[in-house]
Amino acid sequence: MPHPAAHRTAPWRRRVKGTEGVLTTSALVVGLLTLIALISLVTETDPELTPLRRIIGLVLVIAASLGFLRLQSNLVRGVSDKHTRAEAYTLVALGVVNIWISFSWTMLGVSTATTLLILRRGVLRYLAAASTIMLGCLELFINPNSDVARVGVPLVSLLVAFVLQTLTQLAQALRELWLSQEELARLRVDDERERISRDLHDLIGRTLVATSLRQQAALHLLDRDTTKARAQLESAHETIAAGQAQLRKLTQGPVSVGLEHEVAATELLCQRLGVEFTHNVEAALPAAVDQWAARLLREAVTNMLKHSSPRHCELLVQLTGHSATISITNDGCPPATSSMHNGTGIGHLRSQLDAIGGTLDSAPIGHGQYRVKAHIAKPTQETP
Amino acid sequence: MTIRMLIAEDIDLVAEAFEALLSTVDDFEVVARVNRGDAIAPAVSRHLPDLVLADVDMPGCSGIEATRQIRDIGYSGRVLLLTALPGSGHLHSALSVGANGYLLKTTTGARLISAIRAVMAGHTALDPEIAADALRTGPSPLTERELDILRLVAAGRSTNQIAQELYLSSGTVRNYLSTAMSKLQVDSRVNAINKAREQGWL
Numbered sequence: 001m002p003h004p005a006a007h008r009t010a011p012w013r014r015r016v017k018g019t020e021g022v023l024t025t026s027a028l029v030v031g032l033l034t035l036i037a038l039i040s041l042v043t044e045t046d047p048e049l050t051p052l053r054r055i056i057g058l059v060l061v062i063a064a065s066l067g068f069l070r071l072q073s074n075l076v077r078g079v080s081d082k083h084t085r086a087e088a089y090t091l092v093a094l095g096v097v098n099i100w101i102s103f104s105w106t107m108l109g110v111s112t113a114t115t116l117l118i119l120r121r122g123v124l125r126y127l128a129a130a131s132t133i134m135l136g137c138l139e140l141f142i143n144p145n146s147d148v149a150r151v152g153v154p155l156v157s158l159l160v161a162f163v164l165q166t167l168t169q170l171a172q173a174l175r176e177l178w179l180s181q182e183e184l185a186r187l188r189v190d191d192e193r194e195r196i197s198r199d200l201h202d203l204i205g206r207t208l209v210a211t212s213l214r215q216q217a218a219l220h221l222l223d224r225d226t227t228k229a230r231a232q233l234e235s236a237h238e239t240i241a242a243g244q245a246q247l248r249k250l251t252q253g254p255v256s257v258g259l260e261h262e263v264a265a266t267e268l269l270c271q272r273l274g275v276e277f278t279h280n281v282e283a284a285l286p287a288a289v290d291q292w293a294a295r296l297l298r299e300a301v302t303n304m305l306k307h308s309s310p311r312h313c314e315l316l317v318q319l320t321g322h323s324a325t326i327s328i329t330n331d332g333c334p335p336a337t338s339s340m341h342n343g344t345g346i347g348h349l350r351s352q353l354d355a356i357g358g359t360l361d362s363a364p365i366g367h368g369q370y371r372v373k374a375h376i377a378k379p380t381q382e383t384p
Numbered sequence: 385m386t387i388r389m390l391i392a393e394d395i396d397l398v399a400e401a402f403e404a405l406l407s408t409v410d411d412f413e414v415v416a417r418v419n420r421g422d423a424i425a426p427a428v429s430r431h432l433p434d435l436v437l438a439d440v441d442m443p444g445c446s447g448i449e450a451t452r453q454i455r456d457i458g459y460s461g462r463v464l465l466l467t468a469l470p471g472s473g474h475l476h477s478a479l480s481v482g483a484n485g486y487l488l489k490t491t492t493g494a495r496l497i498s499a500i501r502a503v504m505a506g507h508t509a510l511d512p513e514i515a516a517d518a519l520r521t522g523p524s525p526l527t528e529r530e531l532d533i534l535r536l537v538a539a540g541r542s543t544n545q546i547a548q549e550l551y552l553s554s555g556t557v558r559n560y561l562s563t564a565m566s567k568l569q570v571d572s573r574v575n576a577i578n579k580a581r582e583q584g585w586l
Contacts, residue, residue, distance in 0.1 A: 205468055206395050209489050213401035216493025220408035232404055239397060 019076055019171040019178075026167040027069060030110060033160065034065040037106035049102060057102025060094050064107045067091040068114055068164070075117060076171045088118040092132060099136045105153045108136040109160025116165045133157055181272050185305050199250055207243030211236050251348075259285065262294040263315065266301050270313060273305070275330075279315040289324040292353070292376055293317050299345045300328035300362075300372040308332040308370060319378065326374045333370040346372070386413045387504055390427055392438035392447065393466075394419045398489070402437070405493050412500070421445035425453045433461060435500060439489070440467040440474060448478050455482040462503045466491075472518035473584020475510070485509035524585035530564040533557060534586055538577045 041049075041057045049057075067087060074084050095111030098104055112132045119125040137154050214236035221229035263279055270277035285293070297315055304310055310332035318325045350360040358376040365371045389406065391414055393399035399417055406412045416431045418424055422444035428436060436454070438447040445453075451463050464485035465478050478486045484503045487496065488511050499509035526534070536546045543561075547554040561573060568579045580586035 205489075206398050210397045210401040212490070213398075213405045213493055217401075217405040217408045220405070220493075228408075235401070235404065239401070242397075 019174045022167055022171040022174065023072065023076065026072060026164060026171070029160070029164060029167075030065050030068055033106050033110060034061060037061045037104045040106065041102060041104055044103070046103065053102045057098055057104050060098040060102070061104060061107055064091055064095045064098070064110055068110050071114060071117060072164075072168050072171070075168060076175055078172075078175070080118070085118050088114050096132065096135045099139050103139065105136060105140070105157065108133065108153065108157040110164065111136070112157055112161035113164035113168075116161060117168055129161060133161075178274065185269065185273060189302055189306060196250065200247075203243065203246050203250060207239060207246075210239045211243075214239060259290045259294040259297070259317070262297050266297060266313075266315075269301070269305075275310050275313055277313045277315075279317075281315065281317040282319050285317065285319070285324070286378060289317070289319070289326070289376060289378070292324075292358075292374065293326045295349060296326050296360075296372060296374055297328055299349060300330075303346065303372075304328075304330045304370070308334065322378050324376045324378055326376070327371055328373075329365075329369060329371045331367075331369050333364050333368050335368070349374075386411050387435055387500070388413050388415045388431070388433045389435040389437055389500075390415060390424070390431060390433040391417045392419070392421070392424050392427075392436065392442065392450070393417075394439060394442045398439075405496075406437075409497055412497075419443075421447060421450045424450040425457065428454045428459055428461075429457065435462045435464060435504065437464050437466065437500070440465050440478070441469075448474060448481055448483070451478070451483050452481040464500060464503050464509065467514075469582065469584070470514060470517070471583045472514050472521060473524060473580075473582075473586075475514055475518045475584070476523060477584070479508075486514065487511045488514070521583070524583070525567045526564055526580065526585055530560050530567075531580075531586060533560050534564060534573075534577055534580055537561070537573050538586070 038058060038061060041054050041061065044054075068091070071084065071088050071091070074080065092111050092114050095107055095114070099108065112129050115128045115132045116125055119128055133154050136157070137150070140150050140153060214232045218229045218232035218236065221232060259281065263281070267277050281293070293315075301313070304313060308330055310330040312332075313328065313330040316325070316327045316329075346360070346362050350362075353360045353374060353376065356376070358374060360372070360374045362372045363370070389412060391399055391402055391406075393402060396419065399419065403414045403417060406414055415433055416427050418427050419442070421438075421442040424436065424438060424447075436451075436459075438450060440447040442450075447465050447467075451465065454463070462484045463482065464487065465483045466487055466489045467474065468489050470488065475486055485499055485508060487499055487509065491499070491511065502509045524531075532550065533546055536549065541549070543554050543557050546552075547557045550557070561576070564580075565571065565573070565576045568576050570576050570579055577586065
């Protein structure tokens with residue numbers, strides 16, 4: 001069953017979990033190189049380096065590093081259209097030109113990394129990277145320079161290029177991983193809906209067919225044999241009654257095995273999705289509270305994954321005096337949320353809680369947080 | 385002359401209701417009831433009914449497969465198949481294996497009884513809507529290869545495993561799948577399987 005697009009957060013609005021560490025490292029490397037480049041531009045005493053050249057150099061160095069970071073962020077998010085590529089090629093060209101203008105080789109590694117990243121797999125990439133380095137180092141060999149510089153610059157640039165390329169690819173892989181984990185969680189939810197829908201279809205189908213046949217049989221027998229006709233009508237009634245009972249059981253949802261189990265399952269799920277799940281549950285809960293908490297936790301987490309991009313989720317179960325409070329709070333709730341999140345699951349639980357004198361609130365509470373909170377009157381004796 | 389019939393239906397609730405209705409007709413006699421597709425052939429050999437009334441969707445083997453089996457052993461009585469799905473894909477195979485009728489399970493009792501009489505008299509009884517749908521959509525648009533691949537996907541195999549099993553390259557497997565998906569006008573493999581099943585092509 002395809003789910004409506006409205007329930008999906010656009011991929012580029014989700015925070016790309018797991019990649020922040022890698023991208024920060026990469027940004028630090030680029031930042032360091034930029035700093036070195038800028039300092040050397042400012043302090044270089046070469047007479048050929050006129051103030052104009054220095055200024056152009058400064059501008060191009062900053063452009064190169066910002067451009068690289070932008071390219072990296074695009075690639076990790078999966079954007080690589082012709083605009084991105086055009087920008088990248090321009091940057092590489094400017095980077096190489098910069099070496100001729102202001103002798104700054106420090107950013108050569110970054111330019112080479114740019115080359116490596118925008119071209120697809122294959123020999124072409126490495127050839128292009130090698131050409132970039134050679135073009136950049138050409139200046140080194142044409143003009144007088146130390147041997148150390150002639151060997152060191154290409155080597156260091158290569159090293160920097162490969163490090164940056166690897167970090168970017170790592171970030172890309174992490175993003176793919178996170179996206180498929182999210183997809184798995186959604187599929188789990190869809191699976192459950194599909195199962196219920198199928199069971200419902202089967203149940204109603206067979207109840208209706210069997211009842212119809214019994215009534216037809218009763219009609220046939222009506223004139224000939226009233227006793228048998230009556231028996232068929234009784235059967236018809238039994239069929240319908242059985243169907244109703246099964247329907248009620250079906251729409252109540254899967255029976256929970258208990259809060260402890262539900263908490264363990266939620267921990268596992270949250271861990272896989274990079275959500276921090278904390279719980280503060282009082283010990284020795286009455287059986288009824290335990291059951292309610294388990295069902296609420298399952299429902300709230302399902303909704304949370306469907307509608308929010310959470311990083312934290314907290315479960316609280318407290319007993320106070322004559323009542324119990326169960327609350328599940330998460331962040332990452334999109335601003336346009338309202339009571340549209342009160343789907344059938346929550347609504348169902350609410351009406352069931354109403355019936356036993358409890359309350360259920362489910363709403364955003366500001367600062368991008370969402371809370372599902374229930375109050376239950378503590379039973380005076382254990383429910384069997 | 386009594387018409388002796390065998391009922392094959394896996395849901396007891398529905399099977400008993402069928403039997404109850406058919407028993408109200410004087411010249412119908414239910415001689416046996418089975419709840420698995422693979423129990424039909426042995427029961428037919430044992431009881432030799434004049435008519436087999438069978439559900440298409442049963443554990444063991446389908447009603448259509450069972451029809452093929454009993455025709456193969458030379459059964460010359462009538463076979464009337466009942467289905468819960470309105471898709472017309474199975475209609476072709478049902479008729480080609482030798483069924484004399486194909487109706488929806490939700491057919492009214494009166495229509496079921498007259499369909500039985502029609503079939504006994506040598507006619508073919510088809511649900512009009514299913515027949516119209518079959519004429520409208522035509523036979524399965526999927527080739528045997530595409531069906532093979534879809535079946536393997538439904539069994540949970542990955543693209544690479546399918547490629548190995550069928551001695552194809554994974555690129556070829558992917559191509560077959562995308563052709564199948566565009567023929568069925570769906571956007572995913574899962575939907576392709578669902579739609580093909582619905583229509584009875586898979």
